[in-house]
Amino acid sequence: MTIATRSGKGALCALAFLGFGIAAPTPNSPEAAENGVLIGPSGVEVLPSFRNKFPAADFNRPVTEPYWQTEIIGKADDSVKKTLDAMANASFIAFEPEFYQVLGISDYSQEKEVxxxxxxxxxxxxxxxxxxxxxxxxxxxxxxxxxxxxxxxxxxxxxxxxxxxxxxxxxxxxxxxxxxxxxxxxxxxxxxxxxxxxxxxxxxxxxxxxxxxxxxxxxxxxxxxxxxxxxxxxxxxxxxxxxxxxxxxxxxxxxxxxxxxxxxxxxxxxxxxxxxxxxxxxxxxxxxxxxxxxxxxxxxxxxxxxxxxxxxxxxxxxxxxxxxxxxxxxxxxxxxxxxxxxxxxxxxxxxxxxxxxxxxxxxxxxxxxxxxxxxxxxxxxxxxxxxxxxxxxxxxxxxxxxxxxxxxxxxxxxxx
Missing domain, CATH: 2.120.10.30 (TolB, C-terminal domain)
Structure with a gap:
């Protein structure tokens, strides 16, 4: 999981520290909303477009596995795996705006530590x-x-x-x-x-x-x-x-x-x-x-x-x-x-x-x-x-x- 830090540099290093070798894009970058997932320094927001239509032709997930471990069957765009990796490395995943009230932050672009x-x-x-x-x-x-x-x-x-x-x-x-x-x-x-x-x-x-x-x-x-x-x-x-x-x-x-x-x-x-x-x-x-x-x-x-x-x-x-x-x-x-x-x-x-x-x-x-x-x-x-x-x-x-x-x-x- 991502351990949030106070500096932007620290936040970008968190994913690499866990061995995935990827850094979260800045909230306003074009790739931030790739595949319907907004990626912040310690969390992601999953939009209805991703929830309603999973961006792969074939996929599956056993009931014992979490959302981000959805298996992609066959070929899929590399961006789908990157999106799932971002979800796997997040400290929180938001589906509704009310969740930010629970966390005490304004949106996905703010850091939050677990x-x-x-x-x-x-x-x-x-x-x-x-x-x-x-x-x-x-x-x-x-x-x-x-x-x-x-x-x-x-x-x-x-x-x-x-x-x-x-x-x-x-x-x-x-x-x-x-x-x-x-x-x-x-x-x-x-x-x-x-x-x-x-x-x-x-x-x-x-x-x-x-x-x-x-x-x-x-x-x-x-x-x-x-x-x-x-x-x-x-x-x-x-x-x-x-x-x-x-x-x-x-x-x-x-x-x-x-x-x-x-x-x-x-x-x-x-x-x-x-x-x-x-x-x-x-x-x-x-x-x-x-x-x-x-x-x-x-x-x-x-x-x-x-x-x-x-x-x-x-x-x-x-x-x-x-x-x-x-x-x-x-x-x-x-x-x-x-x-x-x-x-x-x-x-x-x-x-x-x-x-x-x-x-x-x-x-x-x-x-x-x-x-x-x-x-x-x-x-x-x-x-x-x-x-x-x-x-x-x-x-x-x-x-x-x-x-x-x-x-x-x-x-x-x-x-x-």
Missing amino acids: EPIFEFPPGPTWANRVVHDGSVYAPECNCLFVAELHPPKKGFSMQFLPWVWRTSLNGSTPVTEKVYPNPPLTIANGAHYFNGSVYWAQEGNYTTPGGIVRMNPITLQTEVVLNNFMGHRFNSPNDVVITKSGVAYFTDGYYGFANFNDTIKPELANGVYRWDMAAGRVRMVAGAGTGLFINPNGVALDATDDILYVTARGFTSADADGNRNIYKFSRSDEQGMLSPPQLLTYADAGFPDGVKVDANGRIYGGVAGAVDVWSKDGTLLGKIKVMADDTAVNMAWVGKWLYIFGRSRIYRVLLT
Whole structure:
């Protein structure tokens, strides 16, 4: 990815530094709008002419690959490859003018930095990838927490990890290290901060039922606060979000059994649960019984707690029939019901894993190669890129800073 610099010369060197050997044209040069893509020092703007008619006679892109890795089949003008290279090396890709409001710049000609701040060590040989999910900020420690998971290769099982990662923001630069909750979490995924505690959705394993765990962000002491539905084990709780009034929504999919080989056979349909934490009432409010979800995943609320967003993956990320959707529900605390779902968006690269909402109601989703940003109505505004070998998994806000947690690295970007 392009690491933006303050000088024009530095910006022109950034692409060459990454090994592509090309420099971004100046914004007003004729080649800036070649093939319908405007190229700036650290970002590009993709015009409708490029989006609507890809400039090659034959092409293809698997659903797991990002936009800029579209494969050109057969012959094509060299300028098409240069255009894709420019997109691959950008820090951001804009599709709509509103995206510049998000970034806090006027247009594609201004520089914008996406800063890598930490690189995770590689995963074990028995894992097919590393995932960092459940990103959450706790003001008591002025720090961020994120869980680590090692989805296994075929024939292996997910293994218990006693640590989570903590990024302290108390010094002049962020410091990231392993910390050890006590008792340890059992395959932790999503997390949410509420009333002085971090609440984790933990998947569980063969001997520990999954559920919701509360953690003190200072002492790291943990306590299981929910672990069953009427005596049934949950399947694999994945993510949790809590309203200001103390109503939690969490997703429960088949990941542990179907993908990670580390839990018992599911006893329940996968879906979304509502937990009134004060009254202790738990019930499913959306799920596979309605034909809506296959493996629900991330959850988020808007600033007013009136809208609930839920992502779904499908059976695998590579499945062309997979959900890869973000659904939008209106909610009512009085009745505890969700409105019929609206399909907000279908992701073009991978599936939206973690999902967050900003103060203006825009939705952010971690996908292959980037964080996608959508408007309230589901229009894709743009992509905040991560490095070429990385996938964005989840995010957390700290003031105007958006911290992005990838499989390989942590990034941050200052937004408006």
